[in-house]
Amino acid sequence: MKIANEKCDVLVIGSGLGGVRAAIEAKRAGLKTLLVDKSILARASASIYAGSIVVRKPPEYLVKMGLMEPGMDFEEPFDASFQYFVREGARTGGSEFTANQKLAMTVACEMGIRAEELKDFGVEDINSQRWVGPPGLWGRNIMLPLVKYIKKIGVKTREMTMITDLVRQGESIIGAIGFDIRKSQFVSFETKAVVLATGSYAQIYERVYAPIRMTGDGYAMAYRAGAALSDMEMMGFDNWGIAEPDLPQYWIPGSIARTSGVLRNAKGEAFFHRYAQEHGVLGEGATLSFDDNMSKRYGRPFIELVPYLIRASMKEIKEGRGTDDAVFLDLTQVPEEKWKVDSKGIFALNLLRGFDLKNNLLRVAPICIGDFKGGGVKIDEKGRTGLEGLSAAGDVSPGSSMLYALVTGVLSGRSAVTRALDISMPEFDGETRDWVEDRIGVLETILNRKPHESGDPKKIKSRVKSILWRSGGPLRDEDGLKEGIGALEEVEKEFMPMVSASCSFRKLREAVECRNMVQVGQMILPASLYRTESRGYNQRTDHPKRDDKNWLKNTIITQRNDQMNIDAEPVDLLFLKPESMERAGR
């Protein structure tokens, strides 16, 4: 077999905001920098799809109209941002007080200046995107100038090249292997440092709002290379997913959901209204009036209602009072003056395709939201993973949001620079070369295997997605999780050995994504089982309470002697402790 070879000082994997920003850092230090992506540059990233939160400050006119909450502004005193990170967690890792506080502090301190700095790289208006572009392209005015910029300064880019494994020699990462889809060619890369910026694993779920290539490749690669992963059970969900058979599966942003809608079950009962009163959801000043929006009605900021909305909706669906695995959002009684804004919003027009909300109930159901996640490849406050030569940025590490990707992009890029300036080019020794040949041999087998129905990558993917949604979705319990673990084992043993790429490198990408998805699932479910409490996005019906006494911890997954090992490490409460932060208990 022929393996092409390429050498560079710093190899960046992934062309979302984290990867691109890391590449800028490496190139500016004068290093030979190569950025590879399994798809085309930036276009398939979550940064362009949903990425707009470089500054989470919606235009004032939308706030005034009650369409948007003020949100977080990077010009706020950084301690407010920091508190938000630690409390919400998912923005900077973990969830609900389990974030790495040193990293959260670094992100809070740096994000304002790093957002400003984007102007140096040709991003004209860092505030512009979120509320004005079409959905699915919110990060366009940030990502496209950045791609242009890295090409201008001489970062070498390589599209349509999928990295399948990191090359580890001793305790260091010294390269990567993969294949070029367009050239139909296997490739090995030799490098001094690797920045992993491969995005999230949201696509592991059946119901999901995230671009399709978010299959968790980086998590699986890092795991196989021996890096530690933290809080893999923390993948976020929201209640507001469209669940109509004839409409796209997409998240309904606040503009519709935040109106005076009423959630109803198949019998027409306003089930959340009842649930809120029976389950201590009501906050101060709750009006309980259907004339008010949900936030006023139940006396809580909208974001705090989400976990309750999910629980209540899932309960209706599970207990047979839903419809087609969904519940109804009733907007038929919304007064005329509110329609003037909402019904004409882009979401109603483009996503709902003229669906008549005034006369019909809209099916909605919980959905996995790619940018609410808190698990990933464990990094420190410098973006380092613990393996020499491997740093990570953006969603592949335990945080999310554009601000997080931006700052961790700088950190991981800088750590790669430090490493690359410090060492000479490592050489693959004999053992490593054998390993590379062996791994490529495995890929070649998948490539050339005769197609078989049970080895169709797309079918295996939907099987995995369905398993994960059922057992590792918004609500979890011990039995379900164990069943899911068993089902994934079956996929691994029965289907994965049959997986075939039908001699197409494009399909080989699908097959490798399949393998990665199974492996990520095999981390999420046990991690969720291990955390015997409900915290953030790990909602366990059999352990419904948050347990700060035992679980102010991160779950840590590592591979030891080919076996998966789960541990828990106490969170370092360096700056803030939960009891010192104002928040109504969940």
Add this chain to the structure above:
Amino acid sequence: MKWTANHITYEYDEEKCTCGLALCTEACGQGVLDYLEGPDKMEIVNEVQCIFCLQCEEVCPTKAITIQGALTLQDIPGLKS
């Protein structure tokens, strides 16, 4: 091929699909498009999932895709001021 979703029209001219790079398929985050190897043509496989983000139209070098009528917030009267 042409399909409409309420006010939006999506038109795909297969004759013009000649770049052989599958840029549209790669840019589609919703899995609406697929790429047929052999004929080297884009194929619309799951139009229900289209969110009219316009990426496919934007990356197509031969203008084989035309989407008309998709709105952004900017198009909504009274929202800008």
